[in-house]
Amino acid sequence: MSYFIGQVCGVLATIACILVPLWKTKFMMLLDAMVVNLLMCLNYILIGQSGAAVFVSGVATIQTVFSLFHTHRGSEAARVEKGVFLVLYLLFGVYGLLQATGYMPGWNFKTFVELMPIIGSMLNMCFVYVRSERQSRRFLLLTDGVWALYSAITGATAFFGQFFTVLTTVAAMYRYRNQADTVVKKVMN
Numbered sequence: 001m002s003y004f005i006g007q008v009c010g011v012l013a014t015i016a017c018i019l020v021p022l023w024k025t026k027f028m029m030l031l032d033a034m035v036v037n038l039l040m041c042l043n044y045i046l047i048g049q050s051g052a053a054v055f056v057s058g059v060a061t062i063q064t065v066f067s068l069f070h071t072h073r074g075s076e077a078a079r080v081e082k083g084v085f086l087v088l089y090l091l092f093g094v095y096g097l098l099q100a101t102g103y104m105p106g107w108n109f110k111t112f113v114e115l116m117p118i119i120g121s122m123l124n125m126c127f128v129y130v131r132s133e134r135q136s137r138r139f140l141l142l143t144d145g146v147w148a149l150y151s152a153i154t155g156a157t158a159f160f161g162q163f164f165t166v167l168t169t170v171a172a173m174y175r176y177r178n179q180a181d182t183v184v185k186k187v188m189n
Contacts, residue, residue: 013158021165021171024133030064031068052092055093056092116146123142134176
């Protein structure tokens with residue numbers, strides 16, 4: 001039953017994932033990303049994943065809440081806050097990696113796979129902290145590319161959301177790029 005509920009969380013994450021790059025404002029992108037991170041964390045827990053993805057998804061949810069607060073206030077995150085989240089991502093990511101690989105040293109396919117959530121979380125950190133919607137979409141493209149690959153390898157339903165997010169991000173980058181070019185041309189005339 002928990003596996004089924006986990007996959008339902010993955011489907012809901014898929015729907016929310018697809019919407020992230022389509023929001024026009026950074027605040028709405030972050031609000032949606034917070035929901036996605038929470039649903040992804042539940043998806044991985046309920047389908048039996050115990051690696052880095054569970055831990056870094058949880059940290060990403062908390063970090064997104066902080067970023068929502070900063071975006072709402074129009075302030076930037078302090079260096080200390082960024083440093084704390086970087087350390088949390090690394091610590092929880094490495095802990096998850098060690099737990100998933102059975103605390104066995106050495107490089108193998110499972111170790112490589114468990115590095116993906118750590119890389120994805122670092123890219124997510126850039127997505128959350130960058131102020132420009134355009135730059136946010138670039139980091140979102142990279143973030144979801146890494147997470148889609150991880151989810152495909154581990155068999156998580158969240159793969160579909162991340163894959164379609166890559167596609168919608170490309171579409172949104174093109175769509176909003178053209179609108180920005182139009183605004184610039186009108187100002188110049």
